Amino acid sequence: MQCCVCKEKPATVHLTQIVGEKMQKLDLCEACAKAKGINDPTSFAMADLMLGLGASQELDPSPGTAEIKCSRCGFSQADFKKSGRLGCPECYRTFAEGLAGLLKTMHKGTRHVGKAPESLRKSRETGDRLKLLQKKLNKAIEVEDFETAAVLRDEIKGLSNPAAAKAR
Amino acid sequence: MKDIHQFLCSPAESTHRHGPHDRIVMSSRVRLARNLRDFSFPGWAKKTERVKILETIQPAVSALPQMADSFCEAMDNFTALDKQILVERHLISREHAAKSSGSGLVLDRAEAFCVLINEEDHLRMQALRPGFQIREAWAAIDELDSALEKKLAYAFDNELGYLTACPTNLGTGIRVSAMLHLPGLVLAEQINPIIQSVNKLGLAVRGLYGEGTEALGNVFQVSNQMTLGESEIFIVERLEKVLGQIIEHEENARQKLLESKPRVIYNHIGRSYGILANAHLISSKETMNQLSFLRLGVDLDLFPGTNRALVDELFLITQPAHLQKQVSDKLSAEERDQLRADMVRERLKTVSRPATK
Numbered sequence: 304m305q306c307c308v309c310k311e312k313p314a315t316v317h318l319t320q321i322v323g324e325k326m327q328k329l330d331l332c333e334a335c336a337k338a339k340g341i342n343d344p345t346s347f348a349m350a351d352l353m354l355g356l357g358a359s360q361e362l363d364p365s366p367g368t369a370e371i372k373c374s375r376c377g378f379s380q381a382d383f384k385k386s387g388r389l390g391c392p393e394c395y396r397t398f399a400e401g402l403a404g405l406l407k408t409m410h411k412g413t414r415h416v417g418k419a420p421e422s423l424r425k426s427r428e429t430g431d432r433l434k435l436l437q438k439k440l441n442k443a444i445e446v447e448d449f450e451t452a453a454v455l456r457d458e459i460k461g462l463s464n465p466a467a468a469k470a471r
Numbered sequence: 472m473k474d475i476h477q478f479l480c481s482p483a484e485s486t487h488r489h490g491p492h493d494r495i496v497m498s499s500r501v502r503l504a505r506n507l508r509d510f511s512f513p514g515w516a517k518k519t520e521r522v523k524i525l526e527t528i529q530p531a532v533s534a535l536p537q538m539a540d541s542f543c544e545a546m547d548n549f550t551a552l553d554k555q556i557l558v559e560r561h562l563i564s565r566e567h568a569a570k571s572s573g574s575g576l577v578l579d580r581a582e583a584f585c586v587l588i589n590e591e592d593h594l595r596m597q598a599l600r601p602g603f604q605i606r607e608a609w610a611a612i613d614e615l616d617s618a619l620e621k622k623l624a625y626a627f628d629n630e631l632g633y634l635t636a637c638p639t640n641l642g643t644g645i646r647v648s649a650m651l652h653l654p655g656l657v658l659a660e661q662i663n664p665i666i667q668s669v670n671k672l673g674l675a676v677r678g679l680y681g682e683g684t685e686a687l688g689n690v691f692q693v694s695n696q697m698t699l700g701e702s703e704i705f706i707v708e709r710l711e712k713v714l715g716q717i718i719e720h721e722e723n724a725r726q727k728l729l730e731s732k733p734r735v736i737y738n739h740i741g742r743s744y745g746i747l748a749n750a751h752l753i754s755s756k757e758t759m760n761q762l763s764f765l766r767l768g769v770d771l772d773l774f775p776g777t778n779r780a781l782v783d784e785l786f787l788i789t790q791p792a793h794l795q796k797q798v799s800d801k802l803s804a805e806e807r808d809q810l811r812a813d814m815v816r817e818r819l820k821t822v823s824r825p826a827t828k
Contacts, residue, residue: 315754333804376511388591388636390515392508392626395634395641405638411673412700415632415642418613420620427629 306332373397433462475553478542479560480582482793486783490602494770494779495718497650497690498561498601501608501707503616504635504644505594506626512636513574513589521573521589528588531622532577532596537584537615546574555792561599561650566590584615591636592644594619603714605647609707632699642699647710651717654689654767655724658739665720666691672713673697688759688786693717729771737827740768748819752805753812758789773825785818 304314307330314330372379374397378390389395395402406413419427436459443452479485490499510516510524525545533543546554546567554568562578567590574589587595596619598612626634632642640646656662666676678691693714695706728736743764746753753761766782768774787793789811795802802810 376515378511378515382515386514388514389512389638391511392506392628392634395628395631402638406641406699409639410642410697410699414630414700415628416700417632417643417645417702417704418616419629419632420625420627421617422620423627423629430629 304330306330306335308332308335308338371397429462433459436462475542475544475549475557476796478578478580479556482784482787483780485560485582486780486787488601490600490604492718493602495652495721496603496714497652497783498599499603499605499608499649500561500597500599500647501605501612502595502597502646502648503612504592504633504640504646505596505616505619505623506634506636507593508624508626510593512591513593514591514636516573518573524593525573525575525588528594528623529575529577531619532586532588532594534622535615535618537611537618538577538579538586540580541584542576542578542580544576545572546576547571552792552795556796559787559790559792563587564590564595567595583611592640594623603649603718605649605707605711605714609645609647609703613703639696640698643701643703643706645698645703645706646694647707648692648694649710649714651691651693651714651721652689652763652766653691653717653721654763655721655728656717657689658735659724659728661720661724662691665717669693669713669717672709674710674713687756689763690759725767725771733827736767736771737773737825739764740771740773740825741827744768744819744822744825747815748822748824749816750812751816752808753815754808755789755791755811758811758815759786762786762789768825773827774822775826777822781818781822785815789815 306312306314309332312332312334315333316331316336318329318331319326370379370381373390373394375393376391378394378397380398380401383389383398389398403413436455440452440455440459443449443455490496506512507524507527510520513521513524516524529543532538533541549557554563557563557576558565558568560582562582562585563576564587567574567576567587570589574587576588577586578584583599585597585599587597596612596615598608598615600608600611628634633644635641635644653662656665669676673696675694675696676691677694678687693710695710698706743761747758747761747765762782762785765774766779766786769777769779769782788797791807794807794810794814798810
C-alpha cells in the first residue's frame with residue numbers, strides 16, 4: 304500500500320477515525336506521518352490533518368456586508384475560515400450573527416448552562432430573574448391583571464437598580 | 472531548568488497506580504478550557520502578548536495549594552524528545568508539544584493535575600485519575616478552577632459561557648474522557664455497533680487504528696463532544712452511565728467468549744505471548760496489539776503471579792520516545808524495532824507461558 308500523501312513510499316501508519324457514522328481512513332509512510340505530527344493515539348484528530356483539504360468550518364456569510372473585522376484584535380471572517388478558531392473573546396460579539404448558525408449545529412443548545420465564575424454568578428442570576436419577571440409582567444398586562452403587574456414592576460425596578468430601591 | 476525526568480514518576484511507578492475498574496478503564500480525565508478576558512487567543516496573539524499571558528497565568532497556577540509540589544516550565548526549554556515523552560505519557564497534547572515560546576506547563580508531582588498554558592486556549596487544565604473516576608476528576612478540576620478564577624479575569628459571557636478559541640469548546644469548556652481497553656468487544660466483533668450507538672449519544676470514540684477495523688492495542692478513548700447547552704455535571708453523569716454500560720458489555724463479551732469459544736481466546740493470548748517472548752524485531756504497532764492480548768491474559772488469570780502493571784509498563788516504554796530516551800545515539804526505525812524486541816523478551820523472561828486448561 305502506498306502513502307496517500309507523498310504517493311511514493313510504502314504506507315506503514317494506518318489511521319481510521321469514526322465520527323458520527325462516517326469512517327475515514329488514511330495510509331501514510333513514516334516520514335509523512337511524522338511531518339503531520341501523528342504519533343499520539345489519543346489527541347489525534349483527522350479533521351486537523353485534513354484541514355485545508357476542505358474540512359474547515361465556515362461562518363454564515365452575512366449578505367451585503369463587506370469583510371467584518373474584530374475591532375479589538377483585527378481578526379476577520381477569512382481568518383476564521385482558515386483556522387476554525389477565533390481571535391479574541393470580543394470576536395464572539397463581532398461575529399455573533401455568523402456564529403449563531405454554526406453553534407446550533409455544533410452543540411446541544413445555544414445558551415450556556417452550568418458553571419459561571421463566582422464574581423459573575425450574581426449578575427447572571429439577576430439577569431435570569433429579570434427576564435422571568437419581565438415575561439410575567441407582560442402576561443399580567445395582557446390579561447389586565449394590573450395589581451400583579453404593579454408588584455412585578457416594583458420587583459423589576461428593585462432588581463435592576465438595588466440602590467434606588469433601598470433609598471425609597 | 473529542572474530535569475523533567477527526575478520529576479516524572481518512573482514508568483514502573485506510574486503504571487502501578489490503581490483505580491476502580493482499571494481492568495478496563497485505563498484512565499479518566501476531565502479537562503477545562505479557559506481564557507483571559509483581556510487578551511487575544513494564543514493562536515492569534517503575537518509572541519509578546521503570549522509571553523505576557525504566560526507570565527500572568529504561570530505564577531497564579533503554581534501558587535495554588537494543589538500545585539505546591541509542581542514542575543513549572545516554559546515549552547521552549549524542553550527538547551523535542553522530552554516533549555514527545557510527555558505526549559506518550561498523555562500529559563500534554565500533540566498540539567502543545569509543537570509549541571515553544573510563550574507556552575508553558577505546570578504539572579504536579581502526583582501527575583494528578585496538568586495545566587497547559589497557551590495551547591489552543593490560554594488555559595487547558597486537566598485532572599487525571601487512574602481507573603474509572605471521572606466524577607472525582609471533575610470535582611478536583613472544578614475546585615482548581617474555582618481557586619484560579621479568583622486570581623485571573625476569565626473571558627465569560629452570560630449567554631455563551633466560557634469563551635474559547637474554537638467554538639466547539641464554548642460554554643462549559645469541558646472535555647470528559649476515559650481510555651478503555653476493550654479486547655473482548657473487538658474479539659467478539661461487537662465493537663462497531665457499540666461505537667455507533669455511543670456516537671448516536673453525541674459522544675466521540677477515538678483511537679489510533681491498525682489495518683482493518685481493529686484499534687491499535689484495542690484501546691479506545693470515549694469523550695463528550697458538545698460543551699454548550701448542558702451543565703458539567705450532566706455531561707459527567709451521562710458519560711458515567713455510558714462508560715458503565717461499555718464496561719458491562721466488555722465483561723460480558725469476555726465471559727461469553729471464554730464459555731463459547733475458549734480456543735479463540737487462548738489462541739490469541741498464546742500467540743501474542745509467543746511473539747512477544749521470542750521476537751527479535753518488532754514494530755511499535757505490533758507490540759501494542761500483542762500486549763493488548765497479554766493484558767487480557769493477565770485479566771483472565773492465565774499468567775499467575777504476573778501483575779498487569781508489567782504489561783502497562785511495556786505499553787509505555789516500548790513507544791518511540793521512551794525507547795529513544797534509554798540510549799544516547801539517535802535510533803533508526805529498525806534499530807528501535809531491535810531494541811524494543813530485546814527489551815520485551817528480557818521483561819517476559821520471568822513470565823511463564825499462559826496456563827490454559
